[in-house]
Amino acid sequence: MSLQYTSSHIWNELLGSFIKLASPHIGKSPLSYHCHQDLWDRHFVAHFGLTVHSAVDVWQIVENFFKKYQLLKIHYLWALHYLKVYPTEAITAAKFNTSESNWRQKVYHSITCFGFMDEIHFGDRFEGWSCTQPSCYVDGVNIMVSEARPLDKDLFSHKFKKAGYRWQWLWGPAKSSMWVVVCPAGNGQTSHW
Numbered sequence: 001m002s003l004q005y006t007s008s009h010i011w012n013e014l015l016g017s018f019i020k021l022a023s024p025h026i027g028k029s030p031l032s033y034h035c036h037q038d039l040w041d042r043h044f045v046a047h048f049g050l051t052v053h054s055a056v057d058v059w060q061i062v063e064n065f066f067k068k069y070q071l072l073k074i075h076y077l078w079a080l081h082y083l084k085v086y087p088t089e090a091i092t093a094a095k096f097n098t099s100e101s102n103w104r105q106k107v108y109h110s111i112t113c114f115g116f117m118d119e120i121h122f123g124d125r126f127e128g129w130s131c132t133q134p135s136c137y138v139d140g141v142n143i144m145v146s147e148a149r150p151l152d153k154d155l156f157s158h159k160f161k162k163a164g165y166r167w168q169w170l171w172g173p174a175k176s177s178m179w180v181v182v183c184p185a186g187n188g189q190t191s192h193w
Contacts, residue, residue: 025081028043062114069112089104
């Protein structure tokens with residue numbers, strides 16, 4: 001089913017069903033979703049790796065595959081949780097109130113369903129762009145270093161409350177490649193490299 005042909009009524013029903021399914025597992029009431037959507041989304045992302053809106057969009061792509069394997073929306077959430085957290089079977093089976101063998105089987109089939117999705121080809125999608133600066137940073141790691149004297153405020157790492165550098169993996173859209181950049185942790189800038 002193409003996302004562009006899905007009516008907003010169906011999409012909103014799916015959103016409501018995922019909110020109800022996820023709420024006991026993320027510790028938030030489904031009634032609080034509309035009042036505290038940012039907080040709710042943060043909890044959903046922490047457990048399942050994407051926002052509830054994105055989860056609905058992906059569900060619409062894989063729904064027919066899940067039906068073929070007789071899988072439900074909750075099994076889809078199990079698989080997302082597994083891919084986000086990579087927990088042990090015993091912990092996750094207890095979290096979702098199921099047996100370890102049932103959880104293992106449903107997650108295995110769910111991930112098989114994800115494999116049926118069309119591939120996303122990232123290579124050369126920005127070819128010919130005039131912009132050569134990275135569009136955003138993908139990930140980063142702070143690394144503690146010995147403090148220089150006098151202390152340079154650009155070296156201050158809020159993570160360590162000390163001096164540090166930050167490794168950042170940057171996406172360079174013009175070259176469709178990843179760049180690794182090291183900058184002072186407190187600088188907050190990557191364009192000076």
